[in-house]
Amino acid sequence: MKPLVCSVALVFASFADAQGLQSPDGTLQVKVAPGPAGSIHYSISRSGVPVIQSSTLGLEFAGLNLSKKLSLGAASPITSVAERYTMATGKRRVIDYAANEQTFTVHNARGQAMDVVFRVSNDGVAFRYELGQVPSSAGKMLQESTSFAFAPSTRAWLQPMQVAQTGWMNTNPAYEEHYRMDIAVGTPSPLAAGWVFPALFKAGETWVALTEAGMDGSFHASRLQAASKGGIYRIGTPMAAEVAPGGALLAQAATGLRTPWRVLAIGSLATIMDSTLGTDLAAPAIAFDTAKVLPGHAAWSWGLLKDDATVYGVQKDFIDYAADMRWNYVLVDADWDRKIGYEKIAELASYAAAKDVGLFLWYNSSGSWNKTEYTPKGKLLTHAQREHEFSRLAAMGIKGIKVDFFAGDGQSMIAYYLGILNDAARHGLLVNFHGATLPRGWARTYPNLMTAEAVKGLEFTTFEQRDQDAMPAHAAMLPFARNLFDPMDFTPMVFGDVPNIRRATRNGFELALPVLFLSGVQNFAEIPAGMASVPAYVKTFLQELPRSWDDSRFIDGVPGKYLMLARKAGERWYVAGINAQVTAQTFTVDLSFLEGKHGALITDGAGERAFSQQEISAGKAVITIKPHGGFVAIFK
Missing domain, CATH: 2.70.98.10 (Beta-galactosidase; Chain A, domain 5)
Structure with a gap:
């Protein structure tokens, strides 16, 4: 032959x-x-x-x-x-x-x-x-x-x-x-x-x-x-x-x-x-314990509560929140070393593990290349430093790290990224890069790279109203470019209030983002108070939302205006859509590939913060999306 x-x-x-x-x-x-x-x-x-x-x-x-x-x-x-x-x-x-x-x-x-x-x-x-x-x-x-x-x-x-x-x-x-x-x-x-x-x-x-x-x-x-x-x-x-x-x-x-x-x-x-x-076109994967490659969802206090929430009591509450939501992780953000300390973090990690929740810890990547003061700072600059720190984290049961504030795209900085990924892999640690470059296929080569920011994410919409107002079109653009090939840590989804900001999106829009945006770990911005305001069927949807996808299919869209995608996990398909325009849009959506499955659609209700639920059929479905609204549909 x-x-x-x-x-x-x-x-x-x-x-x-x-x-x-x-x-x-x-x-x-x-x-x-x-x-x-x-x-x-x-x-x-x-x-x-x-x-x-x-x-x-x-x-x-x-x-x-x-x-x-x-x-x-x-x-x-x-x-x-x-x-x-x-x-x-x-x-x-x-x-x-x-x-x-x-x-x-x-x-x-x-x-x-x-x-x-x-x-x-x-x-x-x-x-x-x-x-x-x-x-x-x-x-x-x-x-x-x-x-x-x-x-x-x-x-x-x-x-x-x-x-x-x-x-x-x-x-x-x-x-x-x-x-x-x-x-x-x-x-x-x-x-x-x-x-x-x-x-x-x-x-x-x-x-x-x-x-x-x-x-x-x-x-x-x-x-x-x-x-x-x-x-x-x-x-x-x-x-x-x-x-x-x-x-x-x-x-x-x-x-x-x-x-x-x-x-x-x-x-x-x-x-x-x-x-x-x-x-x-990326290089094949390095050796990494597949049992530790665990995509998932995370509770995160900093998105809405900022620096003051990085304290022991609040992080313990967020561990309880993650456990209730059946999420995998809690991300403990900047200054945890000063406000909580290594010994108490170890206690939190043990408490979280008992609830089947893992911790990610934030690090400041920088040496002298910027003026940031958040800590831990300067502890990952060399291989020897990383070996010391990562050994300590692994012994504490920490699952991953979020590393922030890189200097850019020079050859030596790219080598620094890869040094972190390789050393973290040897210690079984997952990685999230922030203030960072576009990953450019690294998620294939380094299975421990769960996500990276490299985007004007949700945090900016909590700082200034102009960024909040730009949010609908920005979000409707990202899957066509930034999130096209690489995981993106936008930190989506807020149903309640954003302090000192008038939200520009409806709740259906927010609910669709975790399906539309691809991220190995989806760090949710919503806090327990906001989650308590949603109907039980929304909470159930988020508890059962898949951590990774088996397949995806583009349905319809125009960059910056609207988008509809379908993603498959097991025998279920999740269809999600958003409308970034200021008027309602009605679409006839071809869902014939879902023939034989029963669908439940969650979309916007009568008010800007309201939800509604209804059945949806496969085949030719007519869906109306409200201005700055969205929907998700689950087909079983």
């Missing part, structure tokens, strides 16, 4: 070479060709219609230029890639990835070589650079020439990248801005640092989501540059301050260096929303 398989593979490769590099279903096509002045360009089409116009490739280091005066050598044969992997968090548990791969070798005038590896799947294109033998003088990276050229009619949904060393206590960048939605390509970023990943575009009938994946700590994290004249977006680099003290900002040239994958999910909006390319 083996010779037959080889023969089939050779026939396939020969046929694919004749057709050029394209997706397995033939829908996406990639061309790589010489460009002006010795540049190398690529372009992407969908069903023959250009999506990414001729765009540049290349890298430049201090002593090695692989972006100009290049020649394109012979391309490798096209080979097929097929992987199956599992995820504890995300859109689906078991994921199959299939793509066609081809390597293009380029040489500069000195004969120095670099490979550009392209992969094309049915839902997108990815490519990365791989260095061959490099001279010792190659040095640090100066710039990347990668660009993404869109037609002038293309529209964009983009989040500005925060400028380093700005914001509260110099804690930016933290990916905490509102999106600029449905803007013309070429619109410059209002912030000099550029635009963050993922970046969403609509070119005619085709949607494109740009991001990167596969960061192993040897490379910095990237973004799009602020200027994009003519609709040409270029890869940008971190700002000078985005480093660990004394650490490197940009990658260093080295023989065999691989950049992260530049990832473009491409297709209909449904194709983009159902895509898993952000983890498909």
Whole structure:
């Protein structure tokens, strides 16, 4: 049988070479060709219609230029890639990835070589650079020439990248801005640092989501540059301050260096929303005790009660609250070491364990790179420090850590993130990053990474009314970009009052968010007093809400306006929707894939804080969502 398989593979490769590099279903096509002045360009089409116009490739280091005066050598044969992997968090548990791969070798005038590896799947294109033998003088990276050229009619949904060393206590960048939605390509970023990943575009009938994946700590994290004249977006680099003290900002040239994958999910909006390319292109999982990979829900006092609640008595009450809600965790936030102390935290951990609840503890990641004073601070900076601290936490029975206030995206800072993840994994600890970078597929590589903030989350809506007022559209944008591939700790859901703030959303909207937002640990902002105000059927829904999903399906939506998704856990499907618009919207929803199941719908009642419950049928369902309202439906 083996010779037959080889023969089939050779026939396939020969046929694919004749057709050029394209997706397995033939829908996406990639061309790589010489460009002006010795540049190398690529372009992407969908069903023959250009999506990414001729765009540049290349890298430049201090002593090695692989972006100009290049020649394109012979391309490798096209080979097929097929992987199956599992995820504890995300859109689906078991994921199959299939793509066609081809390597293009380029040489500069000195004969120095670099490979550009392209992969094309049915839902997108990815490519990365791989260095061959490099001279010792190659040095640090100066710039990347990668660009993404869109037609002038293309529209964009983009989040500005925060400028380093700005914001509260110099804690930016933290990916905490509102999106600029449905803007013309070429619109410059209002912030000099550029635009963050993922970046969403609509070119005619085709949607494109740009991001990167596969960061192993040897490379910095990237973004799009602020200027994009003519609709040409270029890869940008971190700002000078985005480093660990004394650490490197940009990658260093080295023989065999691989950049992260530049990832473009491409297709209909449904194709983009159902895509898993952000983890498909990430490295396989490290060794970690699967029994300790426990996604879940958490009670959290700080969201509404802030600093004064981080005391022993309140945290004990929240453990009781979590137990009553059948939630897995309690997150004890900043200054627990000063206000509660290690010995009393150990007591709380023991008390929680008796109620089948685990504790997450907050840490300040920072050394000298910002002005924050919250503690514990500076205890995770080195491997030796982490070994000491994580051993202590594991002995206390602590389940996870929330680490806050990182400096940005420089290579040394990315290595710091991975140092924390690897050391935490050795001690069986789960991780939540805050004030942090986009995870870029790390949830696949590090099963102990449950979630990361990297979003203008609920906490901002408790500070200023303007952020609360922007909440409906912001929440309706996030699953299309920030939460598209990576877990997101937005800390959703408030049914009661927000101190000194007038809530902008109805309760149905809030109830839908834990289904719409993907997070390995969903840290709920609602406190016991607010939960006590909801009907019994809402409380039951939250007690039984799955901790992870087996499958997901996009139903309908427009970024920033409305969204409906379905997620599967076991034999049940959960359908959720939100309306960010100021008028009620009626939708005819195709739920025929749920035929034979009985549904119960929870949505908004007569008042802004009221709920209602009713039966819902599979097939063609008519659902009206109130302004800034939402719904959830459970099909059994």
